[in-house]
Amino acid sequence: MKILGKITITICGLLLLFFTSDFPDWGDVNSPASTHLSPYFIEHTIEDTAVPNIVTSVLADYRGYDTMFETTVILTAGLACFLLLRIPRKDSIHRYYRHEPTGVTIRVEGDRYPKGSNVFTRIDSSWVPYDLIINFTCRLLIHFIQLFALYVVAHGHHSPGGGFQGGVLLGASVILFAISGNLRAAIKRFGEKTAAILSSTGVFIYAGAGALCLFIGEQFLNYSALGPLLGTDRIMARSHGILIVEIGVAMAVMAVMIWIYYNLSSAGKQDEGL
Amino acid sequence: MELFSFIVAKADYWAYVILMMVGLYALIAKNNLVKKIVGMTIFQTAIILFYVSIGYKKGATIPILHHGSDHGGEALAAHGAHAAAHGTQEVAEQAAHAVAHAGEAAVKAMDYINPLPHVLMLTAIVVGVATLGVALALAMKVYKEYGTLEEDEINQQLRNG
Amino acid sequence: MIWPIDLIILGLVIVSAVAAITVKDLLSAAVLLGAYSFLLCLLWAVMGAVDVAFTEATVGAGVSTVFCVAAVFHTTRRTKD
Numbered sequence: 001m002k003i004l005g006k007i008t009i010t011i012c013g014l015l016l017l018f019f020t021s022d023f024p025d026w027g028d029v030n031s032p033a034s035t036h037l038s039p040y041f042i043e044h045t046i047e048d049t050a051v052p053n054i055v056t057s058v059l060a061d062y063r064g065y066d067t068m069f070e071t072t073v074i075l076t077a078g079l080a081c082f083l084l085l086r087i088p089r090k091d092s093i094h095r096y097y098r099h100e101p102t103g104v105t106i107r108v109e110g111d112r113y114p115k116g117s118n119v120f121t122r123i124d125s126s127w128v129p130y131d132l133i134i135n136f137t138c139r140l141l142i143h144f145i146q147l148f149a150l151y152v153v154a155h156g157h158h159s160p161g162g163g164f165q166g167g168v169l170l171g172a173s174v175i176l177f178a179i180s181g182n183l184r185a186a187i188k189r190f191g192e193k194t195a196a197i198l199s200s201t202g203v204f205i206y207a208g209a210g211a212l213c214l215f216i217g218e219q220f221l222n223y224s225a226l227g228p229l230l231g232t233d234r235i236m237a238r239s240h241g242i243l244i245v246e247i248g249v250a251m252a253v254m255a256v257m258i259w260i261y262y263n264l265s266s267a268g269k270q271d272e273g274l
Numbered sequence: 275m276e277l278f279s280f281i282v283a284k285a286d287y288w289a290y291v292i293l294m295m296v297g298l299y300a301l302i303a304k305n306n307l308v309k310k311i312v313g314m315t316i317f318q319t320a321i322i323l324f325y326v327s328i329g330y331k332k333g334a335t336i337p338i339l340h341h342g343s344d345h346g347g348e349a350l351a352a353h354g355a356h357a358a359a360h361g362t363q364e365v366a367e368q369a370a371h372a373v374a375h376a377g378e379a380a381v382k383a384m385d386y387i388n389p390l391p392h393v394l395m396l397t398a399i400v401v402g403v404a405t406l407g408v409a410l411a412l413a414m415k416v417y418k419e420y421g422t423l424e425e426d427e428i429n430q431q432l433r434n435g
Numbered sequence: 436m437i438w439p440i441d442l443i444i445l446g447l448v449i450v451s452a453v454a455a456i457t458v459k460d461l462l463s464a465a466v467l468l469g470a471y472s473f474l475l476c477l478l479w480a481v482m483g484a485v486d487v488a489f490t491e492a493t494v495g496a497g498v499s500t501v502f503c504v505a506a507v508f509h510t511t512r513r514t515k516d
């Protein structure tokens with residue numbers, strides 16, 4: 001298999017290297033990719049959508065359908081992870097408890113665990129002692145990460161960023177919380193149900209913004225139709241429509257990233273994890 | 275000198291081909307499932323790298339239009355275009371010309387990097403991490419079933435029934 | 436003077452890609468994949484694709500490394516090749 005692989009990649013690589021000589025030079029201003037469609041986007045973005053960041057305007061406005069279905073693909077991936085890995089909680093489960101005054105760990109079978117006790121605390125099977133530095137640093141950082149993520153979502157019109165990056169940052173902040181503390185604390189704050197509802201709500205906001213334009217009487221995802229609703233002219237309405245769509249994307253991406261992490265890190269038990 | 279400029283103009287493409295072949299080799303020849311997933315990610319990023327480098331223009335800046343001090347002018351131009359949309363076709367064309375040649379508000383495509391590949395690849399990266407999650411979930415499922423991630427050991431177990 | 440840093444980063448990217456698929460430990464492979472993603476992010480920032488660089492920095496170097504580590508944590512670090 002190794003020899004076969006080496007032969008294959010040598011032949012493929014040589015063919016591809018041979019045909020790179022037909023490509024335009026690297027950084028060529030007049031390459032075919034840069035002369036047909038993209039000059040229109042660059043020159044007309046401001047007058048069409050009033051958004052200076054061309055990437056955002058192309059992403060959410062000119063190619064709105066593409067991004068909508070990409071968001072749907074992400075939701076589908078989250079659902080696929082859930083359906084592949086999630087296992088319902090079994091009755092014959094065993095849990096570990098730590099007796100705080102003595103530091104003794106006990107293993108409890110079934111439902112006979114000490115509820116509401118202040119001397120016993122539930123721990124993971126691969127328990128490590130509480131680390132003050134890691135916990136404190138992560139708790140300090142998480143707020144700033146979330147604030148920055150909201151800035152990235154809201155300011156995507158004028159600077160690099162947008163729904164995808166902001167959503168992933170928001171998801172990463174919750175994942176950081178789950179890693180620095182334990183998974184149960186994160187699930188208590190941002191549960192699986194919340195993730196499922198938020199991810200589908202995000203896709204619904206995107207598709208709903210498009211459908212609203214359809215009901216008002218223009219094409220699907222033509223945000224100019226939202227102008228009278230938002231109290232602005234048709235150009236600024238496109239800018240606001242892009243913001244609405246970006247918020248939907250951010251919600252969907254955040255929830256799906258957290259959901260996939262929960263399922264991967266706990267192997268579907270959502271009980272104890274990394 | 276001719277050869278040197280040829281190499282400089284094409285060296286990046288050669289690097290992408292090498293990266294892509296590294297990923298393809300991992301997909302074909304590696305025995306471990308997680309290694310195959312790593313190879314898949316490398317293959318994917320090589321293609322993304324190729325697309326982004328197609329959009330690069332020498333001497334151009336990032337695809338965010340310059341705005342700020344001349345923002346009023348831009349807004350004015352946008353309003354002009356908006357008002358013209360309600361007028362006759364001829365007036366609209368004149369207004370569009372006026373907008374295009376309105377000094378500071380005019381945007382030349384030569385000055386900005388091609389944004390279209392960036393948009394396509396931005397969504398591809400995020401979808402890539404979602405599919406990476408699904409692939410890792412499948413690998414974990416396989417490990418739970420067979421107790422190994424090596425492909426030949428899984429085949430052995432399948433053959434033995 | 437963009438050429439030198441560009442080619443240096445490309446060389447590092449190829450080295451880390453080869454390292455990620457040859458190392459005989461899956462946890463190291465996951466971490467090397469994160470390093471590879473971060474070098475790619477640098478390369479895209481040099482090429483002027485700021486949005487793509489931002490996405491790769493958050494997604495490739497951040498979340499996908501965590502996913503790989505989580506999967507390796509629940510399976511095994513051992514690998515024959």
